[in-house]
Amino acid sequence: xxxxxxxxxxxxxxxxxxxxxxxxxxxxxxxxxxxxxxxxxxxxxxxxxxxxxxxxxxxxxxxxxxxxxxxxxxxxxxxxxxxxxxxxxxxxxxxxxxxxxxxxxxxxxxxxxxxxxxxxxxxxxxxxxxxxxxxxxxxxx
Numbered sequence: 001x002x003x004x005x006x007x008x009x010x011x012x013x014x015x016x017x018x019x020x021x022x023x024x025x026x027x028x029x030x031x032x033x034x035x036x037x038x039x040x041x042x043x044x045x046x047x048x049x050x051x052x053x054x055x056x057x058x059x060x061x062x063x064x065x066x067x068x069x070x071x072x073x074x075x076x077x078x079x080x081x082x083x084x085x086x087x088x089x090x091x092x093x094x095x096x097x098x099x100x101x102x103x104x105x106x107x108x109x110x111x112x113x114x115x116x117x118x119x120x121x122x123x124x125x126x127x128x129x130x131x132x133x134x135x136x137x138x139x140x141x
Contacts, residue, residue, distance in 0.1 A: 015089025018082045025057035030064060046132055049125025053078060073124050077117035 032055050040048035056075025059068035068075045091099055103110065 012089060014085050015087060018085035019089050021057075022061070022082055022086065025054060025061055028054055028058045030055060030058045030062055030067065046129055049121065050074075051128075057082075074117060074121040077113070077120075081114065081117070 036042055038048055038051050040046070041051060050072070052072035053075055056068045056072035057079055059065075059071055060075050060079045065076065068079075087099060
């Protein structure tokens with residue numbers, strides 16, 4: 001059974017989607033646009049799980065790792081995931097089987113990395129919302 005990594009490598013649209021997200025993060029100013037683009041925050045007044053993620057990616061792409069983690073701790077792992085997802089768009093057809101074999105041999109550590117990153121993303125979002133409910137003050141994030 002093939003894992004998610006192999007599935008992504010076999011689909012060129014995955015790479016094009018990741019490329020689009022990376023280009024948007026490159027264009028996006030690291031300090032933000034000065035407007036609230038999050039519909040969840042606009043409706044509820046609370047930040048969603050991904051608030052700050054675009055700014056975090058923007059900082060990470062510029063090498064500002066401390067700012068990236070401060071904006072959203074899932075930014076650097078998301079950058080790794082996006083760069084991985086970019087592979088189908090940039091790998092020539094002939095080199096994909098070798099890449100699939102490389103990922104197949106490293107399936108467990110890669111799955112562990114992405115599962116851990118996903119769990120931390122959820123914990124961070126829940127923690128941020130819990131902070132707002134408990135403290136009643138704006139989130140420091």
